Amino acid sequence: MISRSLVRLQQKHVVVGGGIAGLTTAFNLLAQSCEDLVTLVEKAPDVAQGASSKNGGLLCPSLDYPWTNNSVVDIYDLNNGILPRAITSPKTSPVRFRPSSLTNTSVLDFGMNWVGRAQNSEPIGALMQYSMGLYKNEPQFAGLDFDQGLAKGTLIDGNLDERDSSGDIKKFCIGLKDILLKEHGGVGGRFRILTNKRIGKAVTEGDEVVELRVRDENLGTMSSVVGDSFVVAAGTGSKGIVGDIGVACPTVPVKGYLLTFSSTTEVTCNMKLPNKMFVAPMGVDEEDGKFIYRCSGLAEFGGAEMGVDWEGKERIVGDTDRAALDQMRGVVCEDFADVQVIDEDYGFRCLAPDDVPLIGRTKYQNLYLNTGHGSKGWTMGAGSGKLCAQLILGMQTDLDPSWYDPLRFQARKDFGLLGGGAEFGQKAKLQNA
């Protein structure tokens, strides 16, 4: 019998999404195969424009517990009354529900899939450790300048966890894109990036996806991209792409806030502050010598009124954002001296009901997901991409893939709430796509 690897022909892989998940998947598809062609499709003008454009900066394997976990229910803090606080005093709670979350079908779909979910830390912990090993040891990553390791550990409740570190996700993604283009791009190369191209509908035949419909964001023209395998790694946009073809991806966008500031206080580790906020060191201001930090936190559920991702020109939308960022600044000022705000922003975590990413094959035999990384996708990113690529290429995987199997939600898909629309806040669905 001839082994699969001997008869394998050149494959064409299409990866949707130029965030950490899509880029690391593309990187590994190219690295693990000698001939295969990879096309990465991104709706924004460049890669790293979604959650991977700016985040808390924590590479944090100590935070391996899912948001469903009892020990984290901490995040809802039932014992301390935080869940009620989310309702009775939303302005001070780390978890918030905008009124629209009560009627938003994506949130309801998420909620119904959330009920009764397993709560163990193993899947996230294993993926984080795997990933941290790759950030450290993968030769190509070692050459990237992404401010890795400005933080030595994370200080939580007085204890320092030495496993943790920090790094700039955007620098990593841009650096990785440059490597991919340099090594595999150009005429006759195996890699290309299509930017300003928004994927709408997937076209299926039997149990296969045969093409994805693409809209050029500048010209408004429609076209298609064909392939042998398709990976949807589009963060909060993933559900909108696969929902219409009956693939269960019950993720929701959960808004988080980001405050970048300078201070004369020097801290060389990540810190957990009150109200579930975290701070990571980001470097030193060359002009005044002050230390730069990023604070991240708060988890807000809602709909379109929460704002948009990279397309938002005006990033701070209304009183709710203002209040959240002011609250964050207040918390920061308790531990840091001479705080000067450099930048205020927000992002959307793509959260799965069990807070475990969806990595692997869907009900279509050539359609894969690599999404739902919630609040930990930077820490898990390198590992997610490698695992996804190994699955697509039919290789032995380094991790048990069953933990991340997207089909775990498929059995519960018939809530009737599956359709697209998770890509909120803008031209969510392609007309005529």
Ligand SMILES: Cc1cc2nc3c(=O)[nH]c(=O)nc-3n(C[C@H](O)[C@H](O)[C@H](O)COP(=O)(O)OP(=O)(O)OC[C@H]3O[C@@H](n4cnc5c(N)ncnc54)[C@H](O)[C@@H]3O)c2cc1C
């Ligand atoms: C406030 C905040 C703080 C965080 N802090 C941390 C942290 O400290 N540590 C940590 O480990 N993780 C953190 N995270 C999580 C981490 O940033 C994310 O999990 C990770 O960046 C997700 O990467 P991704 O590639 O899955 O998604 P994204 O980075 O969102 O990439 C998806 C890409 O797909 C594109 N796209 C979407 N729809 C389409 C479409 N239809 N067609 C074509 N392209 C499309 C988007 O434009 C985007 O570029 C944080 C997240 C947030 C929001």
